[in-house]
Amino acid sequence: MQDFVLDNQTSPMAFSDLQTSGKVYRNLAPAELVEHALARNEAVLTSTGALMADTGKFTGRSPKDRYIVRDEKTAKSVWWGDINIPFDEDKFDGLLEKMKHFLSDKDLFIRDAYAGADSDHRLNLRIINTWAWHNLFCNNMFLRPDSKELESFQHDFTIICAPEFQADPEIDGTKNSNFAILNLSKRMILIGGTGYAGEMKKGIFSVLNFILPHEKNILSMHCSANVGKDEDTAIFFGLSGTGKTTLSADPKRRLIGDDEHAWTEKGVFNFEGGCYAKVIDLSREKEPEIWDAIRFGSIVENTRFKPESREVDFSNKSVTENTRTAYPIHFIPNVMEPSTGGIPRNIFFLTADAFGVMPPISKLDKSQAMYHFISGYTAKVAGTEMGVTEPKLTFSACFGAAFLPLHPTAYATLFGEKMEKYDTNVWLINTGWTGGPFGRGSRMKLVYTRAMISAALEGALDDVEYQEHPVFGFKVPQSCPIVPSEILNARNTWADPDAYDKKAKELAQAFIENFEQFKEFASDDLLAGAPRI
CATH class of the missing domain: 3.90.228.20 (Phosphoenolpyruvate Carboxykinase; domain 3)
Structure with a gap:
């Protein structure tokens, strides 16, 4: 029986160690995760070397199955309603115990990562996955500590994502068998019943949207950002279809990030270490940077091949129109390193x-x-x-x-x-x-x-x-x-x-x-x- 200690001396999480009789893989390199995903039949390789994976029944977020634990910390501060659905503390604890039992004989892929390019305001994440390609997704989307940083890494927020685990709504307090539950006091996110990787990314975004404005008076933003030759920072807000990604990708300016940022007294910083871009009808002519970023180490979700080939047919909508790719931000040219601006x-x-x-x-x-x-x-x-x-x-x-x-x-x-x-x-x-x-x-x-x-x-x-x-x-x-x-x-x-x-x-x-x-x-x-x- 292998013991994997979830919490550490600085973590507020109060539960016993997670144990598994399976194998525990910690902070594997992208190539190793690709090998595991292929060996476990989780995904296949495309002609460019990217990993093609399906998310299963859910090809997007499930907002009606996303909850926040209502407790002393959140009761009077969260905007409760159809977006922020309250979840009972005791039900969360019970569901956590059931997930720990479910994972007790599973192979686990563990990743330590950062959310936030500004070291003064970042979250140190520990992510526990049952799927190798999900762990690669987290490597691509979050910020990657170097080997020296990993030696002394202390996490302060945990994600447990087990797509195979199904909740029992009558017992567990969920609406359906799938769920994503944020516990801001215990600093955890539980995700089950869905293979859509974006639930992990947007879960942490929601957490930062609580912590930064509420606890630090820092503005968190759903936007893209870039920097000009005179070090002038620009921010672009816009819903889907308005041109946010296209207009912020300017060859004359360096990209800070394409989706999630914060504005502090010093300037702007990116929450992420990668991009999660839509690829429906993608072409090299329309989006050359994204096209060229879909290579070994990247992931494409819910796409299909052209007949008798391993070439991705980006026009294929047979699974969903929400086909996406996830890749590290350095896979595209002209980016800011680190991902910060004035x-x-x-x-x-x-x-x-x-x-x-x-x-x-x-x-x-x-x-x-x-x-x-x-x-x-x-x-x-x-x-x-x-x-x-x-x-x-x-x-x-x-x-x-x-x-x-x-x-x-x-x-x-x-x-x-x-x-x-x-x-x-x-x-x-x-x-x-x-x-x-x-x-x-x-x-x-x-x-x-x-x-x-x-x-x-x-x-x-x-x-x-x-x-x-x-x-x-x-x-x-x-x-x-x-x-x-x-x-x-x-x-x-x-x-x-x-x-x-x-x-x-x-x-x-x-x-x-x-x-x-x-x-x-x-x-x-x-x-x-x-x-x-």
């Missing part, structure tokens, strides 16, 4: 406005920035299914509602304070439609969007004329290098200006109705950023 000079909110209302670029004051940050707006095209062609409004608080344990106003207030303290510019960028809504207007040209972002970054918009938007109130530049001036005012691009006014008021009303859920906790400063009808 105080942001410019912040971009990206929205794919399918209603054609938002200007292609506008500048926000503090109140407007807080309001739009907490709104997290974009619009998705519904397609032609069942004859539906109208765009669908999408709001996600702070551009990442699913991962926010605290009330969104906590993050928005921190955001406003930092913006004001450091005199940071905040821009709203519409990567969606102009000249009318989807179906009548046209998509904003990427070359113009890039030109507008470059102009903002280079200060070319500092001294130009601005006009105030009559409904949303933000300032719209009247000229921008390379960009035709006639497209800068969205109303002027519509054939029927009155129709634009009507649609703008409809969109503004949707913002106001969405904000009702936050209004009780919002400051006057935040409320001042609302649109005017």
Whole structure:
């Protein structure tokens, strides 16, 4: 019987040692994990050497099966509801004991890693997996201690992930047999019944979204970030389909990270050591950096091969449209090492406005920035299914509602304070439609969007004329290098200006109705950023 000690002298976890009669593999190199995954029939190799693995029944996160233990630490601080579902302390302890028993004869893959490139604010993780490819995923996605750091490594947070373990809802208190449970007091995450590796990544993101703002007054953010030649840091917020990954991947700037960051008194730091990118319809022409990163040591999830080959067919949606790749950040060129940057000079909110209302670029004051940050707006095209062609409004608080344990106003207030303290510019960028809504207007040209972002970054918009938007109130530049001036005012691009006014008021009303859920906790400063009808 092998003893594997989960806790150490500095860990707050209070449970006995995990024991297994199986083998324990600690901090294996990627090549070793690939060998184990192949030998255990967990995955196969692609033509580029990447590991192809399936996640099973769940090809994405299961938000309705994600819980936070409600106890003295969290009872009054967590924003309880459909996103943060409470879980009983005793049920957690019982489920933990059942998982320990389940693991008592299993081979275990153990990884020590960091979450957070800033050593003053990082989490030291110990991850326990039953699947080798899951352990490789954690090697790719979290920060990797060197051999000297591992000698004295002391973990302060633990993930136990056993996809084969099924909960009994009637006994264990879960809704279904799959679960992801965060215990912020015992500093643990339990994951079972699902093979979707992203539950581990987003679980730690949720933990940092609690610890950093609540305990350290540090703003955590769901965003990408890069740095220019003058060491100027820029941040990009945006929901899926708005261009966050594409627009932050600028050959003239170094990438800090593509998904999870924090803003301290020193600047910005990345939580992760890798990228977890969507690959549906991936091509070398569209995303050369991601394409070239899919090589030995990388993972592709839920993809399929082209017939009679080991070449990945990135257009294949037979398993899911949420096909992904996970690779270490150094697999792409032009990255910051370490993954840190200075105080942001410019912040971009990206929205794919399918209603054609938002200007292609506008500048926000503090109140407007807080309001739009907490709104997290974009619009998705519904397609032609069942004859539906109208765009669908999408709001996600702070551009990442699913991962926010605290009330969104906590993050928005921190955001406003930092913006004001450091005199940071905040821009709203519409990567969606102009000249009318989807179906009548046209998509904003990427070359113009890039030109507008470059102009903002280079200060070319500092001294130009601005006009105030009559409904949303933000300032719209009247000229921008390379960009035709006639497209800068969205109303002027519509054939029927009155129709634009009507649609703008409809969109503004949707913002106001969405904000009702936050209004009780919002400051006057935040409320001042609302649109005017």
